[in-house]
Amino acid sequence: MDYKQSLNSSLRSAWIIIKLVIPIYIFAEVLYYYNILSYISFLVEPLTTFLDLPKEAALSILSGVFLNLYAAIAFAAPLDLTAKEWTILGVFLGICHSLIVETAVMKKIGLPNGYSILLRVIGGVIVAFLVTFLPNELFNSDVSNAIVEKKEYVNLLDVLVKSLIGSIKLTIEIIILISLIILFMDYVKSRAFIKKFEKNLSRNFSIFVGVILGITYGAGILIKEAKSSSLTKRDIFFIGTFLMICHAIIEDTLLFVIFNANLYIIVVFRVIAAIIFSIFLLKLYDRRVI
Incomplete structure (x- = not known):
């Protein structure tokens, strides 16, 4: 195994992701600081009604879709949502969040922006809507005592400085994690008895990384594997498709569980939805429908 080549490959993959993440990370913080999304939250109120959520949850949904889950939870925390409402919100935003960043990342592996956005929005609505039919008895009746403090900024300069620092920390994390994962993966693939399973290993490992760590890290692996021809366009x-429905399944879910959202419902619904959507859409892909 050539460790130097693997390291260079991992750094190139990480750099592609970093160039997308840093400017969008800072842009998202500016949107949050000026509370710009609050001016268009009324557009999402019909969706909150459809999902049996209070209309006040519209800003939380918009913040999650365009910014990140932490902003979404900060706006949802004061609403005194029930455990079922937190679960519905967790399912929808677990699938459909951080669209600006993650759609750009998916574009780098070859998936069109329109496809990524439509899949996650439609998928999120469908799966969350199915949760509304579950009986209330399945959900915790205790009132959550969790507290979330909103980020406070002094001025725009403070926003830019803190978001730059945050993006740098994220950059270091991306470089370290992607490098370690790719080095480990290349080591495993260099073993003689593994070589005949190389394609399946690349595909399954990419899914595993994405499901556990999220789209950003999973895409880093995909970019590297796509360039090395380990994966076909069909595989990608x-x-x-699978990862857009089911990614960062542990971290994302736990953010909602602290407010009494049902862990098992969120995980099971997202995993099953990912399997169904990816198999169904792959059949359409094979028929050149999409």
Whole structure:
């Protein structure tokens, strides 16, 4: 195994992701600081009604879709949502969040922006809507005592400085994690008894990383594997589709569980939805429908 080549490959993959993440990370913080999304939250109120959520949850949904889950939770925390409402919100935003960043990342592995956005919005609505039919008895009746403090900024300069520092920390994390994962993966693939399973290993490992760590890290692996020809365009379509429905399944879910959202419902619904959507859409892909 050539460790130097693997390290260079991992750094190139990480750099592609970093160039997308840093400017969008800072842009998202500026949107949050000026509370710009509050001016258009009324557009999402019909969706909150459809999902049996209070209309006040519209700003939380918009913040999650365009910014990140932490902003979404900060706006949802004061609303005194029930455990079922937190679960519905967790399912929808677990699938459909951080669209600006993650759609750009998916574009780098070859999935069109329109496809990524439509899949996650439609998928999120469908799966969250199905949760509304579950009986209330499945959900915790205790009132959550969790507290979330909103980020406070002094002025725009403070926003830019803190978001730059945050993006740098994220950059270091991306470089370290992607490098370690790719080095480990290349080591495993260099073993003689593994070589005949190399394609399946690349596909399954990419899904595993994305499901556990999220789209950003999973895409870093995909970019590297796509360039090394370990994965076909069909493989990338399948993996990308699966990960857009089911990624960062632990971290994202736990953010809602602290407010009494049902862990098992969120995980099971997202995993099953990812399997169904990816298999169904792969059949359409094979028929050149999409």
